[in-house]
Amino acid sequence: MKSWKTILAAAAIALATSTAAMAARTDLVLGVVLEPPHLDPTAGAAAAIREVVYANVFEGLTRVGPKGEVLPDLAESWTVSDDGKVYTFRLHSGVKFHDGSDFSAEDVKFSLDRARAPESTNAQKGLFEAIDTVEVVDPTTVKVTLKHPQGAFLYNMGWGDAVIVSPKSADTNKEKPIGTGPFKFDSWARGSSIKLVKSDTYWGDPVYLDKVEFRIIPDASAAVPAILSGDVQAFPNMPVGDSLSQLQSDPRLKVVIGSTEGETILAMNNKKPPFDNLKVRQAISHALDRQAIIDGASNGLGTPIGSHFAPHNPAYIDLTGTYPHDVEKAKELLKEAGLENGFKTTLKLPPPAYARDGGQIIASELREIGIDAEITPLEWADWLKQVFTDKDYDMTIVSHTEPNDIDIYSRKDYYFNYQNADFNKVIDELNLTSDEAKRKELYGEAQKILAKDVPVGFLFELPKIGVWDAKLEGLWDNAPILANDLTKVKWAD
Amino acid sequence: MTAYLTKRLLIALVTLAVASVVVFSMIEIVPGDPARLMLGMNATADAVQALRDQMGLDQPLLVRYFEWVSHLLTFDLGKSYTYNVPVRDLVMERLVVSLPLAIIALALSALIAIPVGIFSAERRGRMADTISMGAAQIGVAVPNFWFALLLIYVFAVWLHLVPAGGFPGWSAGVWPALKSLILPAIGLALPQAAILSRVTRSAMLEVLGEDYIRTARAKGMPRNAVLWHHALRNALIPVLTILGLQFAFLLAGTIIIENVLYLPGLGRLIFQAITQRDLIVVESVVMLLVAVVVLVNLLVDLSYAIVDPRLRTRR
Numbered sequence: 001m002k003s004w005k006t007i008l009a010a011a012a013i014a015l016a017t018s019t020a021a022m023a024a025r026t027d028l029v030l031g032v033v034l035e036p037p038h039l040d041p042t043a044g045a046a047a048a049i050r051e052v053v054y055a056n057v058f059e060g061l062t063r064v065g066p067k068g069e070v071l072p073d074l075a076e077s078w079t080v081s082d083d084g085k086v087y088t089f090r091l092h093s094g095v096k097f098h099d100g101s102d103f104s105a106e107d108v109k110f111s112l113d114r115a116r117a118p119e120s121t122n123a124q125k126g127l128f129e130a131i132d133t134v135e136v137v138d139p140t141t142v143k144v145t146l147k148h149p150q151g152a153f154l155y156n157m158g159w160g161d162a163v164i165v166s167p168k169s170a171d172t173n174k175e176k177p178i179g180t181g182p183f184k185f186d187s188w189a190r191g192s193s194i195k196l197v198k199s200d201t202y203w204g205d206p207v208y209l210d211k212v213e214f215r216i217i218p219d220a221s222a223a224v225p226a227i228l229s230g231d232v233q234a235f236p237n238m239p240v241g242d243s244l245s246q247l248q249s250d251p252r253l254k255v256v257i258g259s260t261e262g263e264t265i266l267a268m269n270n271k272k273p274p275f276d277n278l279k280v281r282q283a284i285s286h287a288l289d290r291q292a293i294i295d296g297a298s299n300g301l302g303t304p305i306g307s308h309f310a311p312h313n314p315a316y317i318d319l320t321g322t323y324p325h326d327v328e329k330a331k332e333l334l335k336e337a338g339l340e341n342g343f344k345t346t347l348k349l350p351p352p353a354y355a356r357d358g359g360q361i362i363a364s365e366l367r368e369i370g371i372d373a374e375i376t377p378l379e380w381a382d383w384l385k386q387v388f389t390d391k392d393y394d395m396t397i398v399s400h401t402e403p404n405d406i407d408i409y410s411r412k413d414y415y416f417n418y419q420n421a422d423f424n425k426v427i428d429e430l431n432l433t434s435d436e437a438k439r440k441e442l443y444g445e446a447q448k449i450l451a452k453d454v455p456v457g458f459l460f461e462l463p464k465i466g467v468w469d470a471k472l473e474g475l476w477d478n479a480p481i482l483a484n485d486l487t488k489v490k491w492a493d
Numbered sequence: 494m495t496a497y498l499t500k501r502l503l504i505a506l507v508t509l510a511v512a513s514v515v516v517f518s519m520i521e522i523v524p525g526d527p528a529r530l531m532l533g534m535n536a537t538a539d540a541v542q543a544l545r546d547q548m549g550l551d552q553p554l555l556v557r558y559f560e561w562v563s564h565l566l567t568f569d570l571g572k573s574y575t576y577n578v579p580v581r582d583l584v585m586e587r588l589v590v591s592l593p594l595a596i597i598a599l600a601l602s603a604l605i606a607i608p609v610g611i612f613s614a615e616r617r618g619r620m621a622d623t624i625s626m627g628a629a630q631i632g633v634a635v636p637n638f639w640f641a642l643l644l645i646y647v648f649a650v651w652l653h654l655v656p657a658g659g660f661p662g663w664s665a666g667v668w669p670a671l672k673s674l675i676l677p678a679i680g681l682a683l684p685q686a687a688i689l690s691r692v693t694r695s696a697m698l699e700v701l702g703e704d705y706i707r708t709a710r711a712k713g714m715p716r717n718a719v720l721w722h723h724a725l726r727n728a729l730i731p732v733l734t735i736l737g738l739q740f741a742f743l744l745a746g747t748i749i750i751e752n753v754l755y756l757p758g759l760g761r762l763i764f765q766a767i768t769q770r771d772l773i774v775v776e777s778v779v780m781l782l783v784a785v786v787v788l789v790n791l792l793v794d795l796s797y798a799i800v801d802p803r804l805r806t807r808r
Contacts (some may be wrong), residue, residue, distance in 0.1 A: 005784040032687045037531060037575035037769060037771075038575065044531050045531065045533025045534070045535065045536060046531070111750075118539070119543050120540060120543065121532065121540050121543050122536075122540060123532040123535060123536045123540065124535055124536070125539075125540045126535070126537060126735055174576075174577045175576075175577060175578060189586070189660075189662055190576065190757065191586070191587065191756075191757025191758070191762060192659060192660055192755070192756075192757040192766075193659070215659060215755070216757075217658070217755045218750045218752055218755065218761075219753055219755070221638075221750065221753055221755060222658050222755050223659075225645045225646060225649060226657045226659075226755075227587065228657075229656070229657040231658070232650075232657065246574075255757065278684050289558055318627045335758070379526075380530065380768060381524070381525025381526070381527075381530050381769075382524050382525050383535070384525065384526065384530055385525050385526060386524070388529075388534060389526070400534070402534075402535055405535070422496060
């Protein structure tokens with residue numbers, strides 16, 4: 001038996017080295033869980049759209065890099081006026097769209113004006129809200145004037161929602177995306193796969209891969225055999241079910257546990273009694289055992305959080321100790337709130353496993369301090385209607401996957417029903433500040449206010465489980481923005 | 494015969510009309526806003542409203558119902574909210590997977606089940622009967638997706654004979670396309686075959702107990718001729734009924750196996766459309782399936798008439 005294994009291994013090595021000796025592979029089949037509804041990142045929020053087209057097909061003025069940093073993209077450089085209101089972008093020349101037409105400052109003006117127009121269906125219209133005018137200075141220079149200084153403006157322009165499109169193809173990008181990126185759209189077999197090929201007219205550093213196929217595999221029980229058989233060579237965000245250790249022990253594969261921008265929270269309806277009482281929210285926070293929740297809801301891989309901020313962010317401060325797991329303290333606080341006998345409430349859960357599994361654990365933890373939370377599972381559309389839009393809920397569990405989104409707690413009419421003047425002041429100041437050190441300080445303040453006031457129960461940062469062929473290089477370990485950037489991906493020789 | 498046919502046709506038409514009302518109203522009642530779903534949690538209210546206007550979601554219900562039905566009558570299934578392409582194209586893309594899969598699975602099921610059913614009916618109570626019906630019992634109990642997964646691990650992960658799932662498209666060639674349909678077809682066929690063989694067996698047993706069989710045997714007719722000519726033909730009606738039902742199931746009721754083998758079939762299209770609230774896709778495709786089921790039932794009814802001459806003359 002053992003000798004057979006040796007022979008097989010030797011044969012595999014011989015085969016591997018002989019193919020490697022020829023030439024490095026230039027094709028890649030990449031597994032994705034969700035099929036994008038369409039491929040236009042300027043007209044839909046689905047992460048699945050960005051996972052195909054961001055940085056690969058479409059490019060913006062700036063882009064976000066693997067560490068979450070802002071990098072120049074179509075804009076080769078820029079200057080900012082002293083009052084922080086005028087951004088002058090110098091664009092790359094010789095850039096072509098995939099349909100052969102030339103890219104110029106006119107396209108930038110068109111794209112930004114389109115995104116902020118009244119009839120715009122951009123899912124992140126807020127990103128463009130500070131823009132007052134966009135002017136074409138010359139074909140490679142564009143001047144953006146803001147209504148007020150905005151600290152995150154360059155970052156905002158790096159979102160998938162802010163990519164530059166051509167007026168000729170803007171209306172058909174949903175079915176046939178035309179961008180300026182290193183890969184161009186080839187075909188889409190709906191329900192099955194999306195294919196990209198290398199663009200011959202790309203202006204920047206050439207990419208290594210010639211052909212990329214995004215294969216849609218919705219189920220963990222299908223994803224595991226697909227990667228084990230080699231049909232799929234990379235699964236950047238893989239549903240592993242309970243097969244994680246099996247994959248980790250396979251020497252042909254590399255398993256990378258990375259971080260995301262997904263703050264997973266136990267949201268509460270802050271206007272609805274008894275959640276309007278700080279003591280009740282504190283009691284609930286004390287009742288939560290984050291490690292037990294992480295073990296049960298994310299394979300033990302999530303990172304605990306004590307406020308609404310991603311641990312990999314330079315401005316992060318660890319506030320997980322603000323209300324540590326303490327059942328006695330929790331009961332005491334409930335008593336002080338006049339609820340020593342506990343109360344009945346509901347917990348509405350959207351479909352992801354972190355919510356459904358986490359919900360069971362949280363409900364049992366709450367029961368320990370006398371809170372009886374009745375669980376209602378909802379599908380996404382229903383959750384968006386009942387919880388998010390109508391705010392008809394007591395508690396829910398959800399992961400907020402947008403990057404740097406701590407400002408959602410300052411939004412009026414957001415589903416938390418939370419208002420805090422001190423917090424809003426910090427966010428307003430943050431908006432107007434572009435100095436990095438000052439921004440960091442303000443982000444710290446914002447985190448602290450939330451950690452103390454606990455408008456929601458802070459649980460953990462969602463992990464990203466990436467699995468790919470051990471010979472594949474250049475895929476992102478973390479997901480600071482929703483993307484599968486393939487511009488640096490290659491097969492090792 | 495004409496009366497029989499007219500009556501069947503009328504029933505079919507009424508079924509379709511009732512179904513259109515039920516399908517439309519059921520799907521409109523389901524809560525959830527497709528526009529909000531597409532734009533996500535961070536979208537501003539006016540962006541969501543702009544998309545609702547684009548989709549025509551704010552028109553009155555009745556207007557939308559009649560618009561939908563009148564389009565259906567001209568075989569226009571509408572345009573998908575999410576994909577932004579005609580529903581007809583979506584359905585065609587999926588049918589080239591689902592239809593061959595259903596036909597192969599059905600053929601496999603019939604090829605296995607009918608001989609096994611006849612065989613065990615003939616050897617009723619003997620060892621062979623007990624074994625084959627025991628196997629059928631297991632076949633009914635085993636979920637098809639679990640069986641398909643087992644096949645994947647053996648034939649794809651271990652032996653590398655077929656892909657572990659997915660569908661390369663017919664443009665990749667007939668053989669690669671067929672290869673990716675083999676495992677799911679087997680996975681789907683076996684539980685169906687198990688049911689069908691039990692039905693065949695009991696139908697055969699009933700017929701074999703009839704007087705005319707005894708008479709035929711007494712006349713000295715060869716055993717096989719009695720079995721295949723006299724008995725089988727009369728036992729076919731329940732078998733055909735089950736086959737018709739199975740075809741409808743195989744065409745769209747295969748969501749789980751399509752998920753496990755990530756096949757782009759009709760079942761997954763509907764499932765996806767429901768979760769994304771792509772109402773027009775759900776409505777049109779469900780209606781189309783209702784039409785297929787009605788048509789298959791009509792064909793089965795007509796085939797009764799062919800198998801059983803008494804139905805042809807009955808008024």
